Amino acid sequence: MMSRYFLTRLAVEGFRGVNNENDPLDIGFEPNSVNSVFAVNGIGKSSIFEALCYAIHGAIPKLQSLQAQERPQDYYCNRFHSKNTASIALEFQSDDGTAPISIRINRDAGGNRTVTSPSGHSDPEAFLATLKEAFALLDYRTFARFIEESPLERGRTFSALLGLADYSDCRQALQSASDSRTLNTDLEIKVLTTAIGAAQQAAQQALVTLRSSYENVTGKPLEDIVKLDECADEVTAALGNVELLKAHFVGKALNDIDFGKIKTAIKTAEAGEKRRELEKAVESIAALEALVVHDLAAVADEQHKIGALIDDRDRLLALTRGDLFKRLYESAREVISKGAWTEDEKCPLCDSNLSSSIRGHVDEQLAQYAEAAAKISEIKDMWQASAWKKCLSAHEAAAPLAVEPQARQLAAMDADFALGDISRDDLAAAVTWTFGLTGKVAGVLMTAQGRKEALEKELPPSLVQLTEQVEYGRQFKDALKLYRNNQQEESAQQSRLDVRERWKTFISKATTVFAEAEAALSKARIKGIDAEYKSMFREIMQVGDVVPDLQRADDREDLHVQLSDFHGQHRLSARALLSESYRNALAISVFLAAALKHSGAPRFVVLDDVTSSFDAGHQYFLMELIRTKLQQPQNTDGLQFIILSHDGLLEKYFDRLGGTTGWHHNKLQGSPPMGAILHQAQGADRLKTTIASLLSAGQVSQAEPLIRQYLEYKLQQIIRRVDIPVPIDFAIKDTSRMVSNCLDAITSAVELHRKAGTLVLDSQQVQDIDTAHVPAIVGNWVSHYETGSGSSLSAPVLSGVIKSIDFLAECFKYDDGSVGATVRKWYRSLSKR
Amino acid sequence: MTDQDAQPTSLRFDEAKSFSDNCRTFLASLEKVDADMAIILRDNWAALIAVVREGERDSKARGEFNSKVASALDSLLKPARPNGGA
8 A cells, every 4th residue: 555645734935925035834734633724815825725736736727727928937936025936845744654755846936846855755756746636636616617517527527536537638648549630630641642642643644645655656555554564565666676776675674765865866867877878879869860861872963963063164164274364355355345346356465367256256265164164153052952961961960970070071061162163082082071971870870779778778767757656655664654653652652541541440449448448447436436425415515305416428528417316306407406505515525525535645635715605504514524524533534634715704613623623723814925924823923023123123114014914913813812793894894904903893892891891801901902002003003004104113113013912912811810820811702701 | 460340358447456557458458459550559658648638638749649650650561671670
């Protein structure tokens, strides 16, 4: 069995509303007693509860609920503490005799929390963690929420209360992890689905390209996409059949073929030597075949005729006497024709007589010249119009015959024919030249045709078409790669999707398994406290015909609160029917019943203002239930209770029981958040000592709030001790005027009893009250500080006020010598000793 | 490896056992449902527990848990290395 712990001490400084700089609010709690702590509103009771929350849970729910911009971290430490640091000291006593544990929690100005153990606990933070039980710190809000919240929230709250918080958290974690919507997001289900769809679409597009490119390359449709490997081989084979491409395809798989390189090769081939050679061959053939049109026989005939004409010319020219005589004859004709020589049978040069007509002779001579010229012209015309000239021109110009320009004869022959002086030798040379050329044609043509055939075999029939084929091949290859890549992608993403769906199914099932087991455990725990909480509820509310019933749902964490009996009616909604006090009584019953069953480390329950909705009677019954049946050691399995309250009526109950066996009462007073908070157990003497110390040091302003605190404490002590009635609005009047309110209540009560003749005080006490102490306090404190006028009084005057209040308190005491030694006692009331 | 249609033996937490012990029993029972998935859940149990602390859900922690699960699921798909390594 693990040790369980009672809380025996709490000391707080610089935390929330507790300033208490250098003088911590120090409260002791007794394990064997109900511990009550009373304070009116604003005195720091909530700060005590929050200090415990922070110590154990590391945070304060109220501050946690603030928005970040409200800077909740700035409100843990007391804002008037000069160092802006907080310290919380806790002491725990075990219930099995193991060593007590002291823990100190500090929070620095930067919000850093440090936990140490003056008692030497090895892991104080871990120890505090063991105290994180749902029942250890309970406030009104927790109870009110228990009934008001949804069945699901209630179920979760209750799980914590039953010690099943870990199970509830785990169940919720599993539910969170199996939530389809968030899981789909976290596991990127939609992303995967989209990726699969995209891969499928891309594969389909690739397939379209595969079909068209396959058909373009092979000339047949792609029918079976399962046999894409075979199709790839067919594409490779089809392209490999092209001579130019063989080297690129033979022995290679489609994937290994570099289509880019092939296309470059085609481009090279298109514009390359072979292509040019073929073009040249084709051109040569075309040019050589074009020479065939020349009729060489006709050419030869023309050459023969020209030869004959040359002979005629030469014969005719031989009949003439050359150009000089020609000019002579021409001149003679001119002389004769112009009448310059009229003697026709006489030589104009020598005047000799002629046997014939000179004119006839001249004409005859010139006619011979004319005939010769006619022959020359005939030769020239015949040349110009000859097929020979065209034939020679074509042959000399035919590139395949490669006649160098300087070797060409046509121009020279043209000139010779034009001049008409072409000789027989010239003609013979020209004929030889011509037939030399025409004789080459057949051979050159044969060579060109041979090369053309060779090139045609070597070169593809159509490079354009081939380029297209290669392009289709490339398309097929790329599409095949794309198709397969997308198939792989689809497959990979589908696998990821499948395994995620598998996880979703699994985690959902795991959640169900856990939830069922958790529900069964929770039901067993509820059953275990069933009788207990029903009994507590009955005792607190003093009813027997209203019976609550907790019902845990089978398949959810929902906890339904019903009334199994409501004045004879059954199974009704507790939330609908029960008033607030009944609802809270039920919540308290359930929490306390669960707490009693618990076996966790904390064996204490701190209740903060849990009776706010209760009337006096139900408060009483609850307190009595705690005191008589739940508090240990009356209940050997019971707990230590620490009850924080601001309720004035409950305080009467605390006061009455305070100091009795089984009840330990603390009352807080002070002036938070700037001043100190003290409780009576801490002793007014310590307060008075501090005041005296400050006043002697001249620190009047620091002493003033403590003086006020001391005055309020002493006056309320008088009121409480001698049972002075206070007005109904006493506690809710302006608390800044508490001193005068107390003085008014005391003097009114004294006056009332004096007039009624029932005052137990002696006459000197009454006179001192009326003429010395009350006037001194009013004059030197109330009239000055409660009006807020003027500056501080001097230290001696304030020391006098302290003396006056002490003297005033003494006026309500007497010396009791009835039981041996004289004891100074409070009057029981203003009318009784 | 997996039989998601199979129902695990009805699980009951033992009141006498700690939460941790009961969780171990729970995880062991899930191996009948899907051993691979049960291993992933067991390996990432701490991350799952962080999703809800003291009744407060932490969506960031849930995201981290699911991220770890997703990584583990992807690892599950990777073929084992020939030398037997993962």
